[in-house]
Amino acid sequence: MFKSRLNFILEYLLNLPLLKVTIMLEITRIRNEKDRLIEDLKKRGQDFSSVINQISEFDEQWRSKKTELESLLAESNKISKEIGELFKSGKIDEANVAKNKVATFKAREQELKGEVDQLNDEIQRLLYDVPNVPQDIVPEGMTDQDNEVVEEIGSKPNFDFEAKPHWDLAAEYDLIDFELGVKVTGAGFPFYKGKGAKLQRALINFFLAEAEQAGYTEYIPPFVVNEKSGYGTGQLPDKEGQMYYVGEDDFYLIPTAEVPLTNIYRDVIIPENEFSKKMTAYTPCFRREAGSYGKDVRGLNRLHQFDKVEVVRIEHPSKSEEALEEMLDHVRGLLTKLGLHYRILRLCGGDLGFTSAITYDFEVYSAAQERWLEVSSVSNFETYQANRLKLRFRDENGKTQLCHTLNGSALALPRIMAAILENHQTNDGILIPEPLHKYLTFRKIR
Protein backbone atom coordinates (compact mmCIF):
# COMPACT_ATOMS: atom_id res chain seq x y z
CA MET A 1 0.00 0.00 0.00
CA PHE A 2 2.55 2.44 1.21
CA LYS A 3 4.90 1.34 -1.47
CA SER A 4 2.44 1.89 -4.27
CA ARG A 5 1.82 5.38 -3.02
CA LEU A 6 5.49 6.19 -2.93
CA ASN A 7 5.83 4.83 -6.39
CA PHE A 8 3.06 7.05 -7.56
CA ILE A 9 4.66 10.14 -6.13
CA LEU A 10 8.03 9.19 -7.50
CA GLU A 11 6.55 8.53 -10.86
CA TYR A 12 4.75 11.82 -10.79
CA LEU A 13 7.76 13.85 -9.82
CA LEU A 14 10.49 12.07 -11.67
CA ASN A 15 8.79 10.93 -14.82
CA LEU A 16 7.33 14.26 -15.66
CA PRO A 17 7.66 13.86 -19.38
CA LEU A 18 10.15 16.08 -21.05
CA LEU A 19 7.63 18.32 -22.68
CA LYS A 20 4.66 18.05 -20.42
CA VAL A 21 5.94 20.59 -18.02
CA THR A 22 3.89 21.19 -14.94
CA ILE A 23 5.42 24.13 -13.25
CA MET A 24 4.41 26.17 -10.30
CA LEU A 25 5.62 29.64 -10.56
CA GLU A 26 5.95 30.09 -14.29
CA ILE A 27 9.48 29.48 -15.39
CA THR A 28 9.17 32.40 -17.79
CA ARG A 29 8.80 34.73 -14.85
CA ILE A 30 12.05 33.48 -13.46
CA ARG A 31 13.66 34.06 -16.84
CA ASN A 32 12.28 37.54 -17.31
CA GLU A 33 12.03 39.13 -13.91
CA LYS A 34 14.24 37.09 -11.66
CA ASP A 35 15.58 39.90 -9.51
CA ARG A 36 12.18 41.37 -8.96
CA LEU A 37 10.79 37.99 -7.92
CA ILE A 38 13.53 37.52 -5.38
CA GLU A 39 12.85 41.00 -4.04
CA ASP A 40 9.07 40.53 -3.83
CA LEU A 41 9.37 37.13 -2.20
CA LYS A 42 11.35 38.65 0.65
CA LYS A 43 8.02 39.83 1.97
CA ARG A 44 7.40 36.27 3.03
CA GLY A 45 10.24 36.65 5.47
CA GLN A 46 12.44 34.19 3.67
CA ASP A 47 15.18 34.49 1.12
CA PHE A 48 14.49 32.54 -2.06
CA SER A 49 17.43 33.89 -4.05
CA SER A 50 19.48 30.70 -3.90
CA VAL A 51 16.62 28.50 -5.11
CA ILE A 52 15.72 30.89 -7.86
CA ASN A 53 19.30 31.38 -8.97
CA GLN A 54 19.73 27.63 -9.00
CA ILE A 55 16.62 27.22 -11.12
CA SER A 56 17.80 29.92 -13.46
CA GLU A 57 21.16 28.25 -13.87
CA PHE A 58 19.64 24.82 -14.52
CA ASP A 59 17.21 26.40 -16.93
CA GLU A 60 20.02 27.81 -19.01
CA GLN A 61 21.81 24.48 -19.08
CA TRP A 62 18.55 22.77 -19.92
CA ARG A 63 17.91 25.04 -22.87
CA SER A 64 21.32 24.66 -24.37
CA LYS A 65 21.35 20.86 -23.97
CA LYS A 66 17.86 20.70 -25.36
CA THR A 67 18.80 22.69 -28.42
CA GLU A 68 21.74 20.40 -29.03
CA LEU A 69 19.60 17.31 -28.57
CA GLU A 70 16.93 18.55 -30.89
CA SER A 71 19.25 19.36 -33.71
CA LEU A 72 20.74 15.90 -33.38
CA LEU A 73 17.28 14.36 -33.48
CA ALA A 74 16.44 16.48 -36.50
CA GLU A 75 19.45 15.04 -38.30
CA SER A 76 18.48 11.47 -37.38
CA ASN A 77 14.91 12.00 -38.46
CA LYS A 78 16.04 13.36 -41.78
CA ILE A 79 18.34 10.45 -42.50
CA SER A 80 15.71 7.95 -41.42
CA LYS A 81 13.38 9.35 -43.99
CA GLU A 82 16.02 9.04 -46.64
CA ILE A 83 16.63 5.43 -45.67
CA GLY A 84 12.97 4.73 -46.30
CA GLU A 85 13.25 6.16 -49.77
CA LEU A 86 16.46 4.30 -50.50
CA PHE A 87 14.88 0.98 -49.54
CA LYS A 88 11.90 1.74 -51.70
CA SER A 89 14.02 2.40 -54.72
CA GLY A 90 16.06 -0.72 -54.04
CA LYS A 91 19.31 1.00 -53.12
CA ILE A 92 19.99 -1.38 -50.29
CA ASP A 93 23.71 -0.68 -50.01
CA GLU A 94 23.26 3.05 -49.71
CA ALA A 95 20.56 2.49 -47.15
CA ASN A 96 22.85 0.39 -45.02
CA VAL A 97 25.53 3.05 -45.14
CA ALA A 98 23.02 5.59 -43.90
CA LYS A 99 21.88 3.21 -41.18
CA ASN A 100 25.36 2.97 -39.82
CA LYS A 101 25.67 6.70 -39.84
CA VAL A 102 22.55 7.15 -37.74
CA ALA A 103 23.80 4.53 -35.34
CA THR A 104 26.76 6.73 -34.52
CA PHE A 105 24.39 9.43 -33.21
CA LYS A 106 22.71 7.06 -30.82
CA ALA A 107 25.05 7.23 -27.90
CA ARG A 108 25.21 11.01 -27.87
CA GLU A 109 21.43 11.22 -28.17
CA GLN A 110 20.96 8.95 -25.19
CA GLU A 111 23.43 10.89 -23.15
CA LEU A 112 21.87 14.24 -23.98
CA LYS A 113 18.39 12.97 -23.36
CA GLY A 114 19.42 11.78 -19.94
CA GLU A 115 20.93 15.13 -19.12
CA VAL A 116 17.97 17.10 -20.42
CA ASP A 117 15.52 14.95 -18.46
CA GLN A 118 17.54 15.20 -15.32
CA LEU A 119 17.79 18.97 -15.54
CA ASN A 120 14.10 19.21 -16.19
CA ASP A 121 13.28 17.07 -13.16
CA GLU A 122 15.59 19.12 -11.02
CA ILE A 123 13.93 22.34 -12.14
CA GLN A 124 10.48 20.94 -11.41
CA ARG A 125 11.53 19.85 -7.97
CA LEU A 126 12.97 23.25 -7.17
CA LEU A 127 9.95 25.07 -8.52
CA TYR A 128 7.77 23.25 -6.03
CA ASP A 129 9.73 25.05 -3.33
CA VAL A 130 8.91 28.52 -4.58
CA PRO A 131 5.69 30.02 -3.25
CA ASN A 132 3.47 32.55 -4.93
CA VAL A 133 4.61 36.15 -5.09
CA PRO A 134 2.74 38.45 -2.72
CA GLN A 135 0.94 41.43 -4.21
CA ASP A 136 2.31 44.90 -3.56
CA ILE A 137 -0.29 45.77 -0.96
CA VAL A 138 0.50 42.70 1.13
CA PRO A 139 2.04 44.03 4.34
CA GLU A 140 5.48 43.02 5.49
CA GLY A 141 5.70 40.80 8.51
CA MET A 142 6.40 37.39 9.87
CA THR A 143 3.48 36.30 12.06
CA ASP A 144 -0.22 36.86 12.51
CA GLN A 145 0.75 39.77 14.78
CA ASP A 146 1.73 41.63 11.64
CA ASN A 147 -1.55 41.16 9.82
CA GLU A 148 -3.21 44.41 8.96
CA VAL A 149 -6.72 45.08 10.25
CA VAL A 150 -8.40 46.78 7.34
CA GLU A 151 -11.92 46.93 8.66
CA GLU A 152 -13.90 46.28 11.83
CA ILE A 153 -17.66 46.17 11.64
CA GLY A 154 -20.16 46.18 14.48
CA SER A 155 -19.34 46.27 18.14
CA LYS A 156 -18.77 43.82 20.90
CA PRO A 157 -21.98 42.66 22.55
CA ASN A 158 -22.73 43.74 26.12
CA PHE A 159 -24.24 41.16 28.41
CA ASP A 160 -25.78 41.91 31.77
CA PHE A 161 -24.81 38.42 32.80
CA GLU A 162 -21.72 36.27 32.49
CA ALA A 163 -21.41 35.14 28.87
CA LYS A 164 -20.84 31.43 28.50
CA PRO A 165 -18.46 29.85 25.98
CA HIS A 166 -20.10 27.83 23.24
CA TRP A 167 -18.97 24.48 24.61
CA ASP A 168 -20.92 25.15 27.79
CA LEU A 169 -23.93 26.34 25.83
CA ALA A 170 -23.71 23.34 23.50
CA ALA A 171 -23.82 21.04 26.51
CA GLU A 172 -26.54 22.98 28.29
CA TYR A 173 -28.91 22.88 25.32
CA ASP A 174 -27.73 19.50 24.11
CA LEU A 175 -26.64 20.79 20.69
CA ILE A 176 -23.22 19.25 20.20
CA ASP A 177 -21.69 16.19 21.82
CA PHE A 178 -17.93 16.21 21.78
CA GLU A 179 -17.43 13.19 24.04
CA LEU A 180 -19.61 11.05 21.84
CA GLY A 181 -17.44 12.01 18.91
CA VAL A 182 -14.37 10.91 20.81
CA LYS A 183 -15.99 7.57 21.54
CA VAL A 184 -17.08 6.85 18.02
CA THR A 185 -14.18 8.40 16.12
CA GLY A 186 -11.77 10.58 18.06
CA ALA A 187 -11.14 14.13 19.20
CA GLY A 188 -12.21 16.75 16.72
CA PHE A 189 -15.15 14.79 15.31
CA PRO A 190 -18.19 16.04 17.21
CA PHE A 191 -21.80 14.94 16.90
CA TYR A 192 -24.34 17.67 16.27
CA LYS A 193 -27.68 16.83 17.83
CA GLY A 194 -31.28 17.97 17.69
CA LYS A 195 -31.50 21.72 17.31
CA GLY A 196 -27.72 21.88 16.98
CA ALA A 197 -27.91 19.69 13.88
CA LYS A 198 -30.83 21.69 12.53
CA LEU A 199 -29.06 24.99 13.09
CA GLN A 200 -26.05 23.64 11.25
CA ARG A 201 -28.21 22.59 8.33
CA ALA A 202 -30.00 25.95 8.30
CA LEU A 203 -26.69 27.75 8.09
CA ILE A 204 -25.61 25.61 5.17
CA ASN A 205 -28.87 26.33 3.39
CA PHE A 206 -28.56 30.03 4.09
CA PHE A 207 -25.01 30.19 2.78
CA LEU A 208 -25.84 28.24 -0.35
CA ALA A 209 -28.88 30.40 -1.04
CA GLU A 210 -26.79 33.54 -0.67
CA ALA A 211 -24.13 32.13 -2.97
CA GLU A 212 -26.73 31.29 -5.57
CA GLN A 213 -28.09 34.81 -5.24
CA ALA A 214 -24.59 36.09 -5.97
CA GLY A 215 -24.43 34.05 -9.17
CA TYR A 216 -22.51 30.97 -8.09
CA THR A 217 -23.45 27.59 -9.53
CA GLU A 218 -23.94 24.97 -6.86
CA TYR A 219 -22.05 21.69 -6.98
CA ILE A 220 -21.97 18.62 -4.82
CA PRO A 221 -18.47 17.33 -5.52
CA PRO A 222 -16.73 14.13 -4.46
CA PHE A 223 -15.39 14.31 -0.94
CA VAL A 224 -12.26 12.39 -1.85
CA VAL A 225 -9.85 13.29 -4.60
CA ASN A 226 -6.92 11.71 -6.36
CA GLU A 227 -3.30 12.69 -6.20
CA LYS A 228 -3.35 14.82 -9.32
CA SER A 229 -6.06 17.02 -7.90
CA GLY A 230 -4.02 17.48 -4.75
CA TYR A 231 -1.15 18.76 -6.84
CA GLY A 232 -3.42 20.88 -8.96
CA THR A 233 -4.51 23.17 -6.18
CA GLY A 234 -1.24 22.98 -4.32
CA GLN A 235 -2.15 20.89 -1.27
CA LEU A 236 0.48 18.49 -2.54
CA PRO A 237 3.30 18.22 -2.06
CA ASP A 238 3.31 21.15 0.33
CA LYS A 239 0.70 20.10 2.88
CA GLU A 240 0.68 16.39 2.49
CA GLY A 241 0.45 15.72 6.22
CA GLN A 242 -2.65 17.86 6.53
CA MET A 243 -4.83 15.56 4.49
CA TYR A 244 -6.33 12.24 5.42
CA TYR A 245 -5.13 9.62 3.02
CA VAL A 246 -6.98 6.52 1.91
CA GLY A 247 -4.09 4.25 1.03
CA GLU A 248 -6.13 1.40 -0.34
CA ASP A 249 -7.32 3.52 -3.24
CA ASP A 250 -4.82 6.36 -3.30
CA PHE A 251 -7.39 8.99 -2.40
CA TYR A 252 -7.24 12.04 -0.21
CA LEU A 253 -10.17 13.29 1.85
CA ILE A 254 -10.75 16.86 0.79
CA PRO A 255 -9.52 19.52 3.20
CA THR A 256 -11.77 22.03 1.42
CA ALA A 257 -14.19 22.09 -1.51
CA GLU A 258 -11.63 24.25 -3.26
CA VAL A 259 -9.82 21.09 -4.30
CA PRO A 260 -12.57 19.30 -6.24
CA LEU A 261 -14.12 22.54 -7.51
CA THR A 262 -10.96 24.10 -8.87
CA ASN A 263 -9.80 20.81 -10.33
CA ILE A 264 -12.89 20.70 -12.51
CA TYR A 265 -10.87 23.03 -14.67
CA ARG A 266 -7.60 21.15 -14.58
CA ASP A 267 -6.24 20.80 -18.14
CA VAL A 268 -8.99 22.97 -19.53
CA ILE A 269 -8.80 25.75 -22.06
CA ILE A 270 -11.77 27.98 -21.46
CA PRO A 271 -13.25 28.94 -24.80
CA GLU A 272 -13.40 32.53 -25.95
CA ASN A 273 -13.68 34.42 -22.71
CA GLU A 274 -16.36 32.34 -21.10
CA PHE A 275 -15.72 34.21 -17.89
CA SER A 276 -16.48 34.27 -15.08
CA LYS A 277 -16.73 30.75 -13.77
CA LYS A 278 -18.38 30.95 -10.38
CA MET A 279 -18.88 27.82 -8.34
CA THR A 280 -20.05 27.04 -4.87
CA ALA A 281 -20.31 23.85 -2.86
CA TYR A 282 -21.13 22.70 0.58
CA THR A 283 -18.83 19.91 1.74
CA PRO A 284 -17.46 18.49 4.90
CA CYS A 285 -13.77 19.27 5.18
CA PHE A 286 -11.21 16.93 6.68
CA ARG A 287 -8.01 18.18 8.23
CA ARG A 288 -5.50 16.35 10.30
CA GLU A 289 -4.18 19.59 11.79
CA ALA A 290 -1.18 17.88 13.30
CA GLY A 291 0.39 19.68 16.20
CA SER A 292 -2.60 21.65 17.47
CA TYR A 293 -3.40 21.73 21.15
CA GLY A 294 -4.62 23.82 24.06
CA LYS A 295 -7.36 26.41 24.11
CA ASP A 296 -7.15 26.82 20.38
CA VAL A 297 -8.77 23.46 19.88
CA ARG A 298 -11.38 23.71 22.60
CA GLY A 299 -14.95 23.08 21.51
CA LEU A 300 -15.60 24.03 17.91
CA ASN A 301 -12.49 26.11 17.53
CA ARG A 302 -10.58 23.51 15.60
CA LEU A 303 -11.94 20.26 14.26
CA HIS A 304 -10.75 17.39 12.11
CA GLN A 305 -14.06 17.35 10.30
CA PHE A 306 -16.09 20.46 9.73
CA ASP A 307 -18.63 21.82 7.29
CA LYS A 308 -17.99 24.67 4.93
CA VAL A 309 -19.58 26.42 2.00
CA GLU A 310 -16.89 27.45 -0.40
CA VAL A 311 -16.94 29.81 -3.35
CA VAL A 312 -14.48 29.45 -6.21
CA ARG A 313 -13.96 31.71 -9.18
CA ILE A 314 -12.01 31.43 -12.38
CA GLU A 315 -11.34 34.80 -13.89
CA HIS A 316 -9.68 36.68 -16.68
CA PRO A 317 -6.46 38.12 -15.22
CA SER A 318 -7.69 41.66 -15.74
CA LYS A 319 -10.81 40.94 -13.70
CA SER A 320 -9.47 39.08 -10.71
CA GLU A 321 -9.01 42.08 -8.45
CA GLU A 322 -12.57 43.10 -9.04
CA ALA A 323 -13.69 39.55 -8.36
CA LEU A 324 -11.82 39.54 -5.08
CA GLU A 325 -13.67 42.69 -4.03
CA GLU A 326 -16.98 41.08 -4.90
CA MET A 327 -16.10 38.07 -2.81
CA LEU A 328 -15.19 40.25 0.14
CA ASP A 329 -18.55 41.99 -0.20
CA HIS A 330 -20.31 38.68 -0.32
CA VAL A 331 -18.74 37.50 2.92
CA ARG A 332 -19.36 40.88 4.57
CA GLY A 333 -23.02 40.48 3.71
CA LEU A 334 -23.24 37.05 5.30
CA LEU A 335 -21.72 38.16 8.58
CA THR A 336 -23.75 41.32 8.73
CA LYS A 337 -26.98 39.42 8.13
CA LEU A 338 -26.12 37.05 10.92
CA GLY A 339 -25.59 40.01 13.22
CA LEU A 340 -22.01 39.19 14.06
CA HIS A 341 -19.26 41.56 15.02
CA TYR A 342 -16.35 40.97 12.68
CA ARG A 343 -13.16 42.34 11.29
CA ILE A 344 -11.17 41.87 8.11
CA LEU A 345 -7.43 41.28 8.05
CA ARG A 346 -5.03 41.57 5.20
CA LEU A 347 -2.52 38.83 5.85
CA CYS A 348 1.12 39.78 5.98
CA GLY A 349 3.72 38.08 3.81
CA GLY A 350 4.83 35.68 6.50
CA ASP A 351 1.30 34.50 7.24
CA LEU A 352 0.25 34.19 3.62
CA GLY A 353 -0.52 30.72 2.30
CA PHE A 354 2.06 29.14 0.02
CA THR A 355 -0.05 29.43 -3.11
CA SER A 356 -1.72 32.76 -2.44
CA ALA A 357 -0.83 36.20 -3.80
CA ILE A 358 -3.13 37.98 -1.39
CA THR A 359 -5.45 36.79 1.35
CA TYR A 360 -8.07 38.46 3.49
CA ASP A 361 -9.20 36.72 6.64
CA PHE A 362 -12.55 37.37 8.27
CA GLU A 363 -12.71 36.96 12.01
CA VAL A 364 -15.78 37.05 14.23
CA TYR A 365 -15.60 38.10 17.80
CA SER A 366 -16.27 35.43 20.34
CA ALA A 367 -17.94 37.12 23.26
CA ALA A 368 -17.28 34.53 25.90
CA GLN A 369 -13.82 33.52 24.81
CA GLU A 370 -12.95 37.18 24.30
CA ARG A 371 -11.00 36.49 21.18
CA TRP A 372 -11.28 36.65 17.43
CA LEU A 373 -12.06 33.47 15.49
CA GLU A 374 -11.22 33.06 11.82
CA VAL A 375 -14.33 32.15 9.84
CA SER A 376 -13.32 32.91 6.30
CA SER A 377 -10.28 33.26 4.16
CA VAL A 378 -10.58 34.86 0.75
CA SER A 379 -7.63 34.61 -1.61
CA ASN A 380 -6.47 35.46 -5.07
CA PHE A 381 -4.01 32.90 -6.41
CA GLU A 382 -3.53 34.74 -9.67
CA THR A 383 -1.84 32.36 -12.12
CA TYR A 384 -0.13 30.20 -9.51
CA GLN A 385 -2.77 27.48 -9.29
CA ALA A 386 -3.75 27.89 -12.93
CA ASN A 387 -0.19 27.16 -13.89
CA ARG A 388 -0.21 23.90 -11.98
CA LEU A 389 -3.65 23.09 -13.28
CA LYS A 390 -2.87 24.11 -16.83
CA LEU A 391 -6.03 26.15 -16.72
CA ARG A 392 -6.01 28.57 -19.60
CA PHE A 393 -8.13 30.69 -21.87
CA ARG A 394 -7.70 31.93 -25.40
CA ASP A 395 -7.07 35.61 -25.81
CA GLU A 396 -8.22 37.70 -28.75
CA ASN A 397 -5.12 36.66 -30.70
CA GLY A 398 -5.94 33.01 -30.22
CA LYS A 399 -3.02 32.53 -27.83
CA THR A 400 -3.50 30.56 -24.65
CA GLN A 401 -2.95 32.38 -21.40
CA LEU A 402 -3.25 31.36 -17.79
CA CYS A 403 -6.43 32.22 -15.93
CA HIS A 404 -6.61 33.57 -12.42
CA THR A 405 -8.22 31.51 -9.68
CA LEU A 406 -9.75 32.75 -6.45
CA ASN A 407 -11.58 31.18 -3.60
CA GLY A 408 -13.06 31.94 -0.26
CA SER A 409 -15.02 30.39 2.54
CA ALA A 410 -18.59 31.58 2.63
CA LEU A 411 -18.51 30.39 5.30
CA ALA A 412 -16.88 27.84 7.57
CA LEU A 413 -19.53 26.55 9.92
CA PRO A 414 -18.06 25.62 13.30
CA ARG A 415 -16.81 29.00 14.41
CA ILE A 416 -19.91 30.68 13.01
CA MET A 417 -21.94 28.27 15.09
CA ALA A 418 -19.76 29.11 18.07
CA ALA A 419 -20.15 32.83 17.47
CA ILE A 420 -23.90 32.59 17.08
CA LEU A 421 -24.26 30.60 20.27
CA GLU A 422 -22.03 32.94 22.21
CA ASN A 423 -23.10 36.30 20.80
CA HIS A 424 -26.82 35.64 20.61
CA GLN A 425 -27.16 34.01 24.01
CA THR A 426 -29.68 35.37 26.46
CA ASN A 427 -30.64 34.46 29.98
CA ASP A 428 -33.16 31.95 28.78
CA GLY A 429 -31.85 30.69 25.45
CA ILE A 430 -30.13 31.46 22.19
CA LEU A 431 -31.75 33.72 19.62
CA ILE A 432 -31.74 32.54 16.03
CA PRO A 433 -30.69 35.30 13.59
CA GLU A 434 -33.53 36.42 11.35
CA PRO A 435 -32.16 35.17 7.98
CA LEU A 436 -32.22 31.62 9.32
CA HIS A 437 -35.85 31.71 10.38
CA LYS A 438 -37.17 30.39 7.14
CA TYR A 439 -35.00 27.30 7.44
CA LEU A 440 -36.07 26.48 10.99
CA THR A 441 -39.23 25.84 12.94
CA PHE A 442 -37.94 27.58 16.05
CA ARG A 443 -36.72 31.12 16.75
CA LYS A 444 -34.93 30.42 19.94
CA ILE A 445 -33.01 27.53 21.36
CA ARG A 446 -34.03 26.92 24.92
Add this chain to the structure above:
RNA sequence: GGAGGAAUGGUAGAGCGGUUGAAUACACCGGUCUUGAAAACCGGCAUACCGAAAGGUAUCGGGGGUUCGAAUCCCUCUUCCUCCGCCA
Protein backbone atom coordinates in the same frame (compact mmCIF):
# COMPACT_ATOMS: atom_id res chain seq x y z
C1' G B 1 -14.25 -9.27 -7.54
C1' G B 2 -14.43 -12.59 -12.54
C1' A B 3 -14.59 -12.70 -18.23
C1' G B 4 -14.23 -10.06 -22.76
C1' G B 5 -13.72 -5.40 -25.86
C1' A B 6 -11.91 -0.49 -26.61
C1' A B 7 -8.82 4.15 -26.13
C1' U B 8 -6.56 8.59 -32.65
C1' G B 9 -7.54 16.23 -33.36
C1' G B 10 -13.79 20.19 -30.78
C1' U B 11 -16.99 15.77 -32.29
C1' A B 12 -17.54 11.42 -35.35
C1' G B 13 -14.19 8.30 -37.68
C1' A B 14 -9.90 6.19 -41.37
C1' G B 15 -5.09 4.73 -40.80
C1' C B 16 -0.06 -2.56 -45.10
C1' G B 17 6.37 -0.06 -39.64
C1' G B 18 8.82 4.53 -43.99
C1' U B 19 7.18 12.17 -47.32
C1' U B 20 1.05 10.64 -41.43
C1' G B 21 0.80 15.88 -37.26
C1' A B 22 -2.22 12.32 -39.03
C1' A B 23 -7.53 10.75 -44.60
C1' U B 24 -12.70 11.94 -44.51
C1' A B 25 -17.16 14.14 -42.49
C1' C B 26 -19.38 17.46 -39.19
C1' A B 27 -18.60 21.64 -36.15
C1' C B 28 -15.91 26.25 -36.02
C1' C B 29 -13.35 30.83 -38.29
C1' G B 30 -12.35 33.96 -42.80
C1' G B 31 -13.68 35.03 -47.94
C1' U B 32 -16.65 34.96 -52.79
C1' C B 33 -21.72 35.13 -54.30
C1' U B 34 -26.50 37.42 -51.98
C1' U B 35 -30.51 43.28 -50.27
C1' G B 36 -29.63 39.92 -45.93
C1' A B 37 -29.54 34.81 -44.65
C1' A B 38 -29.28 29.79 -46.37
C1' A B 39 -27.04 26.88 -50.13
C1' A B 40 -22.76 26.52 -53.16
C1' C B 41 -17.65 27.43 -53.85
C1' C B 42 -12.55 28.92 -52.01
C1' G B 43 -9.28 29.15 -47.84
C1' G B 44 -8.08 28.29 -42.66
C1' C B 45 -8.62 25.33 -38.29
C1' A B 46 -4.35 20.55 -32.29
C1' U B 47 -1.04 21.41 -28.14
C1' A B 48 3.51 22.37 -25.79
C1' C B 49 8.51 23.53 -25.86
C1' C B 50 13.43 25.50 -28.05
C1' G B 51 14.75 29.55 -31.37
C1' A B 52 15.54 36.82 -32.78
C1' A B 53 13.85 34.38 -37.12
C1' A B 54 14.02 30.64 -40.62
C1' G B 55 12.98 26.53 -38.64
C1' G B 56 13.19 22.47 -35.27
C1' U B 57 11.60 18.88 -31.41
C1' A B 58 7.86 16.21 -28.92
C1' U B 59 2.88 14.45 -28.51
C1' C B 60 -2.43 9.39 -31.76
C1' G B 61 -4.80 7.29 -23.07
C1' G B 62 0.23 7.17 -19.54
C1' G B 63 5.11 4.82 -19.08
C1' G B 64 8.78 1.51 -21.08
C1' G B 65 10.80 -1.59 -25.18
C1' U B 66 11.96 -3.49 -30.44
C1' U B 67 13.70 -0.70 -35.04
C1' C B 68 17.79 3.42 -39.00
C1' G B 69 12.39 4.65 -38.65
C1' A B 70 6.32 3.27 -34.52
C1' A B 71 -0.44 5.93 -34.37
C1' U B 72 0.84 1.04 -36.53
C1' C B 73 4.77 -4.51 -33.31
C1' C B 74 5.89 -6.08 -27.85
C1' C B 75 5.49 -5.25 -22.32
C1' U B 76 3.11 -2.59 -18.48
C1' C B 77 -0.21 0.79 -16.09
C1' U B 78 -4.70 3.68 -16.28
C1' U B 79 -9.49 4.72 -17.92
C1' C B 80 -14.03 3.52 -20.41
C1' C B 81 -17.73 -0.05 -22.42
C1' U B 82 -20.33 -5.04 -22.34
C1' C B 83 -21.59 -9.52 -19.52
C1' C B 84 -21.52 -11.98 -14.56
C1' G B 85 -21.14 -11.38 -9.13
C1' C B 86 -21.81 -8.05 -4.83
C1' C B 87 -24.29 -3.69 -3.02
C1' A B 88 -26.89 1.90 -1.09
